[in-house]
Amino acid sequence: MSQPRTGEPLVSIRSVSRRFGDVEALQQVSLEIRQGEFFALLGPSGCGKTTLLRILAGFEQPDSGSVTLDGADLLAVAPHRRPVNLMFQSYALFPHLSVAKNIAYGLERERRPRNEIRERVDEVLATVGLTGLARRRPHQLSGGQRQRVALARAIVKRPRLLLLDEPLSALDKKVRAEMQLELKRLQHEVGITFVVVTHDQEEAMSLADRIAVLNEGRVRQVDAPVPLYERPGDLFVADFIGANNLITGVLTSDGLRVPDVGVLPCPAAPDRVGATATLAVRPERVRLGADGGLAGVVRDVTFFGGTTRVAVEVPGLDRPLLATVAGATAVALGDETRVDWPGADVVLLDGPDR
Numbered sequence: 161m162s163q164p165r166t167g168e169p170l171v172s173i174r175s176v177s178r179r180f181g182d183v184e185a186l187q188q189v190s191l192e193i194r195q196g197e198f199f200a201l202l203g204p205s206g207c208g209k210t211t212l213l214r215i216l217a218g219f220e221q222p223d224s225g226s227v228t229l230d231g232a233d234l235l236a237v238a239p240h241r242r243p244v245n246l247m248f249q250s251y252a253l254f255p256h257l258s259v260a261k262n263i264a265y266g267l268e269r270e271r272r273p274r275n276e277i278r279e280r281v282d283e284v285l286a287t288v289g290l291t292g293l294a295r296r297r298p299h300q301l302s303g304g305q306r307q308r309v310a311l312a313r314a315i316v317k318r319p320r321l322l323l324l325d326e327p328l329s330a331l332d333k334k335v336r337a338e339m340q341l342e343l344k345r346l347q348h349e350v351g352i353t354f355v356v357v358t359h360d361q362e363e364a365m366s367l368a369d370r371i372a373v374l375n376e377g378r379v380r381q382v383d384a385p386v387p388l389y390e391r392p393g394d395l396f397v398a399d400f401i402g403a404n405n406l407i408t409g410v411l412t413s414d415g416l417r418v419p420d421v422g423v424l425p426c427p428a429a430p431d432r433v434g435a436t437a438t439l440a441v442r443p444e445r446v447r448l449g450a451d452g453g454l455a456g457v458v459r460d461v462t463f464f465g466g467t468t469r470v471a472v473e474v475p476g477l478d479r480p481l482l483a484t485v486a487g488a489t490a491v492a493l494g495d496e497t498r499v500d501w502p503g504a505d506v507v508l509l510d511g512p513d514r
Contacts, residue, residue, distance in 0.1 A: 168195050184377050189378070199368060199369065199371075200357075201358070202371050203400075243320040245319040247324045253309060288312045315346075320353065361402065370382060389442075392440065392509070404441070405446065407424060409436070411426075413428075427506060436512075438508070442484075446484070448491060453500030456499060458492065459473045
């Protein structure tokens with residue numbers, strides 16, 4: 161059932177645009193999705209990610225642009241003939257059918273031989289760990305088990321491309337974390353290219369090989385999770401992906417000069433001296449109680465178990481600086497402290513987002 165992971169482009173999306181009345185849902189979107197990868201479309205509500213998914217599935221047609229699969233025009237293929245399957249957010253299981261019958265439904269519609277259907281259903285039941293539940297109805301299953309049935313039904317037809325629309329949104333936090341691991345294992349095992357739509361950045365970061373961040377119908381950045389987090393390409397991505405400290409000022413030969421604050425450490429940028437820029441530094445790079453640095457007052461302490469998030473109000477800055485420390489911390493609300501960070505841990509971005 162598995163296919164080779166060649167890393168070659170499977171889907172090529174070129175200059176795709178889609179408008180609904182006055183709303184430009186997609187604006188000149190271009191992406192490549194590789195064979196065998198787990199690809200995420202990430203962004204806030206209304207960014208265009210679901211419209212793009214529906215175009216891949218065949219439920220929408222773009223106003224302009226092209227989509228190819230293995231070099232062939234995908235837009236010219238009727239939805240039911242595309243080697244593409246879509247797993248709906250609601251799972252859309254038939255309540256009156258057993259687990260096995262739900263999974264077999266698509267194969268029966270194709271009039272596959274009974275022996276082939278039985279073998280493929282048994283195989284996929286084993287893959288998703290539901291062999292003993294084949295005769296149960298959906299109402300007799302947990303949320304995580306229903307999600308596995310929906311996945312099994314989607315992959316039993318062996319599509320080249322599996323589209324998942326917010327696949328874990330109906331699950332509670334603990335089951336969601338378990339199913340993230342399960343999804344990744346399953347994708348690796350069956351070798352099908354997965355494209356997931358989500359607004360949950362943690363979900364995208366934990367699942368995907370690469371992520372396309374969309375906003376207002378445009379692709380802002382495409383990257384693997386680590387470089388996307390550590391080297392955001394613009395202010396939107398820096399602010400949307402994880403927590404970030406964003407401070408705007410003017411670049412000098414010594415750092416970033418911020419009115420009423422001083423010169424803050426950042427990488428040298430001799431060719432940009434005098435330009436407006438925004439410094440982005442992640443909370444885990446910020447040091448509390450540093451010698452020198454910026455003086456401030458602790459305004460919030462939030463303990464997450466493995467880490468603690470501390471918000472420090474610094475005079476002259478329009479929002480508190482965030483610092484993340486391992487474990488618990490000795491600082492408390494109202495304490496005076498100092499914050500600092502290595503200049504090498506800063507990402508410099510062009511001035512305020514336009």
